[in-house]
Amino acid sequence: MSLLSALDISAMGLTAQRRRIEVISSNLANANTTRTAEGGPYRRRDLVFEATSPPDPFSAALNTEIEGQAEQGVEVTGIYQDDSAFIRRYEPAHPDADAQGYVLLPNVSPVEEMVNLLSATRSFEANTQSINAIKQIAQKSLEIGR
Amino acid sequence: MGEFYLEDPTTRQMEKFLDLSIQRQALVSSNLANVDTPGYKTVDLNFERELREASEGREISVVATNPRHIGSGPAHAPASPEEVEGLTIRNDLNNVNIDREMTQLATNTLKFSMVAQLIAGHFRTLKSAINDGR
Numbered sequence: 583m584s585l586l587s588a589l590d591i592s593a594m595g596l597t598a599q600r601r602r603i604e605v606i607s608s609n610l611a612n613a614n615t616t617r618t619a620e621g622g623p624y625r626r627r628d629l630v631f632e633a634t635s636p637p638d639p640f641s642a643a644l645n646t647e648i649e650g651q652a653e654q655g656v657e658v659t660g661i662y663q664d665d666s667a668f669i670r671r672y673e674p675a676h677p678d679a680d681a682q683g684y685v686l687l688p689n690v691s692p693v694e695e696m697v698n699l700l701s702a703t704r705s706f707e708a709n710t711q712s713i714n715a716i717k718q719i720a721q722k723s724l725e726i727g728r
Numbered sequence: 729m730g731e732f733y734l735e736d737p738t739t740r741q742m743e744k745f746l747d748l749s750i751q752r753q754a755l756v757s758s759n760l761a762n763v764d765t766p767g768y769k770t771v772d773l774n775f776e777r778e779l780r781e782a783s784e785g786r787e788i789s790v791v792a793t794n795p796r797h798i799g800s801g802p803a804h805a806p807a808s809p810e811e812v813e814g815l816t817i818r819n820d821l822n823n824v825n826i827d828r829e830m831t832q833l834a835t836n837t838l839k840f841s842m843v844a845q846l847i848a849g850h851f852r853t854l855k856s857a858i859n860d861g862r
Contacts, residue, residue, distance in 0.1 A: 584750045584753075584754045587754055588750070588754035591761050592761060595760060595762070598761070602764070631762070631764055633765050633767075653754045653758035653809070654761075654762060655758065656764075701764070705760075708763060708829070709761060712760050715834075715836070715837045718841070722840060722841045723840075726844055727851070728848065
């Protein structure tokens, strides 16, 4: 039971990190977007990670009852918009420029996004390693009866 | 002849070792999955203490709330994971150290393989005895 719940937890880790990579891609893709559905330039987005119980509700409830604080999975519980100031650039020819000739550009910093992207990739890999270790353990335990 | 060879204390203890390894594996997975979760704290088992308590026979059984209940046989008490002390806490109040977790992951897998092989060997010996050494 515990091995499978460990697999579930690592899978949750993979999903969370993949969502993070998706959001980072969206930020990078929209680094120059000046028009959005809600009006104004694109706002940088980020995720909220939260530690939650493993997906199987029965074993999760059982674990909490008998073991107290047990292993926890991870879930993306929200996406928030970064409210920091937009970048102002002087570009009088731009159709979205204001009266003084300034264009508001998204508050996306490519350097910050690249750092986050690397961090998400490494965390993703750590979860993959964990899954491989669980597979190895399962394989080994199958050899006991041979 | 002494006790039943299939249930000797060494095999029992090795079984407990595998059980604890799997639980520890789940905790390492949990730590790795939450490496970017703000406020999450690293959890682990006190492996040596759990193993000792298991061999000293810390057992639990179902409570008989009625005199006519039959009750259950003894079972090993579940291990109790605890927060790990002494790790550096980052700005987001998370203290998962990825190097520590990867080391745990590697040593845990190796130890599991080792003990699993010992148990397999034990059963091979038995099988060989049953088959008159053939």
